[in-house]
Amino acid sequence: MEPLNITKDIIQRQIKERNTLQFERRYHVIDPFIKRLGLECELEGHSGCVNCLEWNEKGDLLASGSDDQHAILWDPFSCKKLLTMHTGHTANIFTVKFLPHSNDRTLITGAADSKVHVHDLTVKETVHMFGEHTNRVKRIAAAPMWPNTFWSAAEDGTVRQYDLRESSKRSQVLVDLTEYCGQHVEAKCLAINPQNNNYLAVGASGPFVRVYDIRMIHNHRKAAKQSSIPGLHTFCDRYKSVPDGAVQYYVAGHLPVKQPDYNNRLRVLVATYVAFNPDGTELLVNMGGEQVYLFDLTNKQKPYTFLLPKKCHSSTGELLSVCIICGI
Incomplete structure (x- = not known):
């Protein structure tokens, strides 16, 4: 050096x-x-593997989730355990998240029991339980711009959106990857751009990382709902939940070509973690079974077009294609 x-x-x-x-x-x-x-200190309190950690907005509190189905709130600078509560989950907790602008009062957890729970830490109670996912919940994301809204990614291939102001207390599917990637796709991670909370990055099984514009998805669905005629459903009404231009794909340039070789060696490519840098100009991706990649979101290269396999031909026999933004 x-x-x-x-x-x-x-x-x-x-x-x-x-x-x-x-x-x-x-x-x-x-x-x-x-x-x-x-080593500054060790925080002891869980009786099972610790799977997730999350800082609050101020950076003075730390929450942890574990296989013991408990969440613990820590003061890491004085090495003290402030609060322990059972989350009501019946399986391993994989993700914890403070709800923005809740004065560190609201903590959200997701677990292997396919459930998402919302907890009030001041009274140590679970105030909302959501059970619409059908497989393990791997990651929760929240955004300061929407203090009552958060998202979850699960291994059922869906990303769901929650609004605690809704009286029905039910979530809605924001993105269903099974529509595009098959029934076996699993959503593993997601993150909100800290500078523009309208952009959501999603990592799943496969080499591609997707960045969605949430506004375009909602506007598309609202327009489709207003223009739909009762009893009449077109192909687009039923299947096109994500409109053109609402998503960008990022992938290391060599991975689409090498993916068949990885599959033959049973070496699965899975994006296990995604994170934006503080100013939202870069996206860090941990590609499980491969490498860690950093994508520049501001200086995008010219998209490349990859032909899909023959099994993806349309009903008319026309070969479909997909445009990929290569970060490397």
């Missing part, structure tokens, strides 16, 4: 905006800093 000259780098950062990201990466992860890292 070349010697650091922080004075020179600060000047370059001021006069060249494109050097900002390089400066941050260089001085946040350097050898002297790494060598100073050490």
Whole structure:
């Protein structure tokens, strides 16, 4: 590694905006800093594997979920356990999330029992239970712009949206991946863009990561509902829940070509984690069974077109295609 000259780098950062990201990466992860890292403390309280952690908005509280079906609230800076509650789940908890603008009062959990539960931490009670998913719930996402709304991704291949203001207390399917990827697809993770809460990234089984514009999906469904005639349903009314232009695909350029080889070796490609950077310009993807990728969302490359397999031919025999935004 070349010697650091922080004075020179600060000047370059001021006069060249494109050097900002390089400066941050260089001085946040350097050898002297790494060598100073050490174990601060251990937080003990769960009786099963800890599967998920989540910070509150201020960054002074930490929530954890475990195979023991309990959620624990911690003060990690004083290494204290503040609250323990049974969540009402009957299987392993895979995801926990604070609801924004709830003053850290509302915690949401998702578990292997296919349920999503909403808890009031001040009274240690489960106030809402949602059971529409039909397979394990792997991730919960929330957005500051919508303090009463959150989303869940599950291994039934669907992403559901919840609005706690709805009197019916039922969720709706926002995205159904089984319509496009087959009945065996599993949604594994999701994240909301922190700068523009209208964009939702979804990772699932397969090499592609999808970023949806939630506004376009809702507007499309509202328009379709208003224009539909009772008793008359067209192909588009029934099946086209995600309109054209509402989703962009991101994939490492070599993965679509290599996917058959991975399948032959029983090495499944699954996006197990997705996260936006703080300014929403980059998307980090952990591709289970492969590598970790960082996609630049602002400088997109020209889309490539991949022909789908023969089994995906339309009823007229016309070969369908899909446009992919390659990040690498």
